[in-house]
Amino acid sequence: MQQQETDELEIDLLCEGIYRRYGFDFREYSRSSLKRRVNNLLGLERLATVSELQSKVLHDTRFMERFLLNLSISVTSMFRNPEMYLAFREKVVPLLKTYPSLRIWHAGCATGEEVYSMAILLKEEGLEKKTRIYATDFNEDVLKKAKAGIYPMSQMKEYTSNYIRAGGKASFSEYYSARYDNVILDPKLRKNIVFSKHNLATDSSFNEFNVIFCRNVMIYFNETLQERVHKLFHDSMCRFGILVLGNKESTRFTPFEKEYQDIDSRLRIYQRRK
């Protein structure tokens, strides 16, 4: 058997083991990036083979927590892809203004930057009072950070520039106060946000939404799991609801392509047809 095939087999067994022991399902994650992360971890933990890693993961729950943290990389930023937020203001907000109340779901919200960006946008568009935002992730650690809303000061220059290009209507510094090397976001922004744990690979629909954001999460899933999650979103979406994906993701390579029309195909804003 080739070395590569042995590697594949070991990762299969690792994923199966984790699923059976802890219920986290990595069996249908994109193999190539999963493999990279597992290999990184082998280096960090000074382990020689994936089988050794598997044994530690199965017997040592503390180790499993570390492993999970390492597997769910949560790189994110406020107003990531500012152009998308600008288009959202111009093309989606007018529609949202016609509804008496709104529910928005941020699936895979990581440490919350995307969620607060939305909260700021809604406030500036006068929509915050009638909106409830549901922010979910399967990693409790990042959710804790999201709830706290504390971010490094060093990021603010980039976020301010993003905010301006995203069509921000005020001054970005109005939304935070500085504390040493960190900033704390205005707690009022959090009033209409519910943070909770939800696993896209294993949990089901929990409400019906006017808008669903799922950006840079499904890139980590293989096509089978992507299809399942797209079905979950479709089932959780109002008629004419809005779906926003990451910059380089689309409905194009999924069976749900026909269910949505483009609001802005370049910026990955879609609308459910009926």
Added chain:
Amino acid sequence: MARKLIVIGTSWGGLNALKTLFPHLPRGFSLPVAVAIHRLRESRGFLIDLLQKNSALPVMDAEDKMPIEAGHIYLAPADYHLLVEGEKFSLSVDRLVRMARPSVDVLFESCADVCGEGAIGVILTGGRDDGARGLARILTCGGTALVQNPETAENPSMPRSAIKATETKNIYDLPELGKRLCALDAANRNRLEREIIYDKTG
């Protein structure tokens, strides 16, 4: 398994190098090409437009789960790692790898894993050493390594690091590199034709 894929890694001076290399890949060139070039985080379509003007093959940003098609040139999108996932691409926003996203090593290592002998890695001009590890992995998995001549590269550092890591003798100026890629493509097509004939005759 082993499909064939050309992966190209470059950084400083890469735009000019690609503009020189691509005209050597004629219409009808059948191998797919994936490029990781260090580029600005928010760069819009201008890089694609520029390269398309210099190429007979279609040039585009790769997207998540996009099928890899013959004779297409795919670029790693700005601020994403590009990986090979079976017959498709996948993307990741994992941390920078040796200060780069897209990282040449990430693309090359996943190509080596998936394509094995079918992987053809090409390192062009660039600073530092991104791609050296990836190219070494391609060789280990039975693939082919090609490097731009450091003497004529705008920045010799990436080619030099790659040569050091692989001890490859396949060192060429850009026009020669183009010819080498065409020769590999021709060999691949002959092999495919033979297989088809073999299939037909039994």
